Amino acid sequence: MVLALFSKSDDVVCECIARVLVERILVNRPFPWGLLVTLIELLRNPFYAFWNHSFTRESPQIAEILTAHSSL
Numbered sequence: 001m002v003l004a005l006f007s008k009s010d011d012v013v014c015e016c017i018a019r020v021l022v023e024r025i026l027v028n029r030p031f032p033w034g035l036l037v038t039l040i041e042l043l044r045n046p047f048y049a050f051w052n053h054s055f056t057r058e059s060p061q062i063a064e065i066l067t068a069h070s071s072l
Helices: 004-009 009-027 033-044 061-070
Strands: none
Touching: 004 009, 004 033, 009 033, 009 061, 033 061
């Protein structure tokens, strides 16, 4: 459901979804396995074009964190 929403939304909503997923992964452990699966699918699957969104290039630190999680 989150992935479908991401694929059909504008950049603002996509940024909010990505921010919530990343914040949840970085802050609290243990996190639900579905959270990690969703984030990895979002980062790796070219259908979602995650890396083409402008918010992925705004901060080098965020891009580094996302790249590290996509290689899990």
